[in-house]
Amino acid sequence: MNILFIHQNFPGQFKHLAPALASDKRNTVLAMTMQQNVPGEWCGVRMISYQPTRGTTPQIHPWVSDLETKVVRGEAAYLAARKLREQGFNPDVIIAHPGWGESLFLKDVWPNARLGIYCEFFYHSHGADVGFDPEFPPTDIGDVCRLRLKNTNNLLHFQIADAGLSPTHWQASTFPEPFHQKITVIHDGIDTDAISPDRNVTLSLNGVGGKIALTSEDELVTFVNRNLEPYRGYHIFMRALPHILRARPKARILIVGGDDVSYGARPEGGRKWKDIFAAEVRGQISDDDWARVHFLGNVPYQYFIPLLQISTVHVYLTYPFVLSWSLLEAMSAGCSIVASDTQPLHEAICHDETGRLVNFFDAPGLAEEVCGLLEDEGAQRRLGANAREFARLNYDLKAVCLPRQLDWVQSLAG
Numbered sequence: 001m002n003i004l005f006i007h008q009n010f011p012g013q014f015k016h017l018a019p020a021l022a023s024d025k026r027n028t029v030l031a032m033t034m035q036q037n038v039p040g041e042w043c044g045v046r047m048i049s050y051q052p053t054r055g056t057t058p059q060i061h062p063w064v065s066d067l068e069t070k071v072v073r074g075e076a077a078y079l080a081a082r083k084l085r086e087q088g089f090n091p092d093v094i095i096a097h098p099g100w101g102e103s104l105f106l107k108d109v110w111p112n113a114r115l116g117i118y119c120e121f122f123y124h125s126h127g128a129d130v131g132f133d134p135e136f137p138p139t140d141i142g143d144v145c146r147l148r149l150k151n152t153n154n155l156l157h158f159q160i161a162d163a164g165l166s167p168t169h170w171q172a173s174t175f176p177e178p179f180h181q182k183i184t185v186i187h188d189g190i191d192t193d194a195i196s197p198d199r200n201v202t203l204s205l206n207g208v209g210g211k212i213a214l215t216s217e218d219e220l221v222t223f224v225n226r227n228l229e230p231y232r233g234y235h236i237f238m239r240a241l242p243h244i245l246r247a248r249p250k251a252r253i254l255i256v257g258g259d260d261v262s263y264g265a266r267p268e269g270g271r272k273w274k275d276i277f278a279a280e281v282r283g284q285i286s287d288d289d290w291a292r293v294h295f296l297g298n299v300p301y302q303y304f305i306p307l308l309q310i311s312t313v314h315v316y317l318t319y320p321f322v323l324s325w326s327l328l329e330a331m332s333a334g335c336s337i338v339a340s341d342t343q344p345l346h347e348a349i350c351h352d353e354t355g356r357l358v359n360f361f362d363a364p365g366l367a368e369e370v371c372g373l374l375e376d377e378g379a380q381r382r383l384g385a386n387a388r389e390f391a392r393l394n395y396d397l398k399a400v401c402l403p404r405q406l407d408w409v410q411s412l413a414g
Helices: 017-022 065-086 143-150 152-160 169-173 177-182 234-247 273-282 301-309 325-332 343-347 363-375 377-395 397-413
Strands: 002-006 028-033 045-049 093-096 114-118 163-166 183-185 202-207 210-215 220-227 252-258 293-297 313-316 337-340 356-358
Touching (some): 017 028, 017 045, 017 397, 028 065, 065 143, 093 397, 114 397, 143 152, 163 169, 163 397, 169 183, 169 343, 177 183, 202 301, 220 301, 234 252, 313 325, 313 363, 325 337, 337 363, 363 377
Parallel strands (some): 002 028, 093 114, 114 163, 163 183, 220 252, 220 313, 252 293, 313 337
Antiparallel strands (some): 202 210
16 A cells, blocks of 8 residues: 655654554555655655745735645645656555645645545634633734634645544544544554653752752652643643642652743743743742752653653643643653643543542642642552553553554555
């Protein structure tokens, strides 16, 4: 079978599926990506790099700038696909993340190919992420109109897609009802063998007085985002810190994440969300207590998993939006978790069974839940073991998710 993947930052969500398909000698697997200087082959997948020849038009109407950007990228992918066709490659199956528009015109190159798309999120002007946090309301009266047009890319893909794949039921549910029958829910998968509890792990970090050795015997509260921003509850977590630090004089706070923006708007004046909310609470925290707060930045993966393994309590907060891999990785590592009571969490965290749920906006309640769990070692062990077992049974890469993904590809191929 000839299989073509397309993802602007390949492999992305296909980092397990693409190599698994390439390992079958009956398959020829290619991937198109906008990354530059890619190797000719990765894990048996032939890599094809392409670039747009133009950018978004200056001064274009702001409601349609997102759509034009997607069309520009779709055109670039279309031209690269035509070259592949001229070279004799004709895919039986195309598997695409359509979020950046690259796959918009591929069926015009290969009308007989079966197209499967990754259904990550359908935008809504209310009832999901937009307008969820009253502290950050939509700032432009045209935001509702802009979001409607932003979904044009999703709608155009569902006119040409033969099937969809979504990582969670809630994310699938954000798409309009007529599309639900096309979407199969299968998570990307967590390697629960590689990410497993290990209480013998040690880590060191730079402290005020030099290197600090950390083990599972230390009292450690972990908080992980790709970037520290309101979408993932960074502001709420920071507002809980003064209480946590006063109540738990031996606790260290380990905060992982960059100071850029992955989702939502940037703060005004070129400032960073990380700095804004650190400054907000700094006056409520003594110098000695602040020395126990460690901003670790973006942590290499080989250090990230040990960080989860020595965590005492792991905190995960999110708007009603895409569920982070990091939550399921924390579950697989056996973390005791305190999480926001928002829709994406409900598939993974059952209150007081696989973790504890708190109101997203309740910083004092979050602090009390974290402190209560820090105090209760029995609850830590019970919740961590349950979280691990739930991840193993429902999100394991090798036993659950990857076999289902491969079946989905076979079904897509007909």
